[in-house]
Amino acid sequence: MTRIYRVEDQTLRKWLSESDPGAKTRAAENPSTEANHLFEFVGYSTRADQRGKGRVVLHLYDVDTGEILPAFFNVNITYQRGPLAGQNFKIGRNGRFWVYPRSKFATFWLDNFGCVAQWSIVWRQVNRLKPFRFSGDVKRCQKYNQIINLERVNP
Numbered sequence: 001m002t003r004i005y006r007v008e009d010q011t012l013r014k015w016l017s018e019s020d021p022g023a024k025t026r027a028a029e030n031p032s033t034e035a036n037h038l039f040e041f042v043g044y045s046t047r048a049d050q051r052g053k054g055r056v057v058l059h060l061y062d063v064d065t066g067e068i069l070p071a072f073f074n075v076n077i078t079y080q081r082g083p084l085a086g087q088n089f090k091i092g093r094n095g096r097f098w099v100y101p102r103s104k105f106a107t108f109w110l111d112n113f114g115c116v117a118q119w120s121i122v123w124r125q126v127n128r129l130k131p132f133r134f135s136g137d138v139k140r141c142q143k144y145n146q147i148i149n150l151e152r153v154n155p
Contacts, residue, residue: 034138038063039147041129046077046095048088054078056097056105058126060134060147069138071147073105080120097123112152 039060047055054077057070076098077089089096099106099119109122112132116122136150 032140033148034140037065037136037138037147038153039069039134039136039150041132041134042068043093044126045093046075046089046091046097048077048091052078052088054088054091054097056095056123056126058129058147058150060136060150062138063133067145069145069147071136071150073108074103075099075105095123108150 039062042059042061044056044058047057049055054075056073056075058073059068060071061068077091077095078098079085079087079089080098099109099122101119106119109116113125113128133153134150135153136147139146139148
């Protein structure tokens with residue numbers, strides 16, 4: 001009997017190395033997506049949806065069009081210990097959050113800054129993104145526009 005290889009058995013580095021960057025949907029395949037915009041980091045905020053799931057929203061300035069667009073990443077916004085365990089952190093501008101180790105934000109952060117001592121303190125270091133420029137695609141929707149396929153441009 002063969003053992004089924006489970007995701008829990010993988011290390012973070014192995015999981016990231018096996019993720020296929022070619023699997024991303026490119027702008028050419030979707031007519032409502034505009035490719036290759038240049039962005040500068042403005043700030044971030046945290047949000048919670050109706051189910052209580054958290055998101056960190058990176059606000060990025062589009063150098064080409066002059067508009068500020070969001071890039072959404074799923075994160076954990078709940079207290080882990082103490083009397084407030086299970087309740088949400090205060091959400092809004094510069095809010096606290098925990099990064100899921102195998103999330104898209106973790107992949108994005110590791111690509112830009114390498115190893116992290118603790119995922120729980122990344123929220124304090126997000127402003128390290130200010131000196132960098134990023135490229136990405138803008139997805140136009142009826143409700144809102146957002147950035148997808150965000151990558152750092154080498155300075």
